[in-house]
Amino acid sequence: MASLRVLVGCKRVIDYAVKIRVRPDALGVVTDGVKHSMNPFDENAIEEAVRMKQKKVVKEIVVVSCGPTQSQETIRTALAMGADRGIHVEVPKGTEENLQPLAIAKIFAKLVEKEKPDVVILGKQAIDDDSNQTTQLLAGLLEWPQGTMASVVEHSDGKLKITREIDGGLEDISVNLPAVISADLRLNEPRYATLPNIMKAKKKKIEKMSPEDLGVDVTPRLKVLKVVDPPVRAAGDKVPDVATLMSKLKERGHI
Numbered sequence: 001m002a003s004l005r006v007l008v009g010c011k012r013v014i015d016y017a018v019k020i021r022v023r024p025d026a027l028g029v030v031t032d033g034v035k036h037s038m039n040p041f042d043e044n045a046i047e048e049a050v051r052m053k054q055k056k057v058v059k060e061i062v063v064v065s066c067g068p069t070q071s072q073e074t075i076r077t078a079l080a081m082g083a084d085r086g087i088h089v090e091v092p093k094g095t096e097e098n099l100q101p102l103a104i105a106k107i108f109a110k111l112v113e114k115e116k117p118d119v120v121i122l123g124k125q126a127i128d129d130d131s132n133q134t135t136q137l138l139a140g141l142l143e144w145p146q147g148t149m150a151s152v153v154e155h156s157d158g159k160l161k162i163t164r165e166i167d168g169g170l171e172d173i174s175v176n177l178p179a180v181i182s183a184d185l186r187l188n189e190p191r192y193a194t195l196p197n198i199m200k201a202k203k204k205k206i207e208k209m210s211p212e213d214l215g216v217d218v219t220p221r222l223k224v225l226k227v228v229d230p231p232v233r234a235a236g237d238k239v240p241d242v243a244t245l246m247s248k249l250k251e252r253g254h255i
Helices: 040-054 071-081 101-115 134-142 195-201 242-251
Strands: 004-009 012-014 036-038 058-067 085-090 119-123 146-156 159-166 169-176 179-183 206-209
Touching (some): 004 040, 004 101, 036 040, 040 058, 040 071, 040 146, 040 179, 058 071, 071 085, 071 195, 119 134, 134 179, 146 169, 159 179
Parallel strands (some): 004 058, 004 119, 058 085, 085 206, 119 179, 146 179
Antiparallel strands (some): 012 036, 146 159, 159 169
């Protein structure tokens, strides 16, 4: 019988297919007029929660997004995928870039106190800042066990058995509940929201609040000094044979 409650994070980010442009002030990237979508890792997190509900392991999925008003579109997408209700922690447009991992972790910690979930599932990282920190920070604040970079999650005997993707291969661990999990891309294949579910999602509840309502100070602790485009990759050289290749490598000090 379903018994677990799950809190899932979903972040609104610049779509992965968009070519990123640095702002003229070199302190960030251009976001106005640019297509946004849900962070891909968060899609995996939501999909896993929905699959756990379909297996009768989970009874309720609450999805959370921190950001401007437009983040409600991301929440609606998660609701259309199968989440039950949403929470929007709203910040003024243009300030979402200042929401750093520690602040997000503190917001989620407060929401955990309020919602009393058994599991928190977050994407491993966001494709805009690539921090990969929020899950670990949240687990530390809550003093809960964590299963990061999960590619397999199974519920058994009141525990979660997790296969983690690590540098050396795969690692199998078992964690007691409550716990915090971060989803890797190979955890599952996220579903597309169907039109009927998109229509149903419009009727699902989204609770709005601010960081101040939760008593969380989101003042940035890190300062961005400069954002620059990556260097343009130089064209390669074609060589006729191995001897010429070795000669060129020696000339350039590679061997």
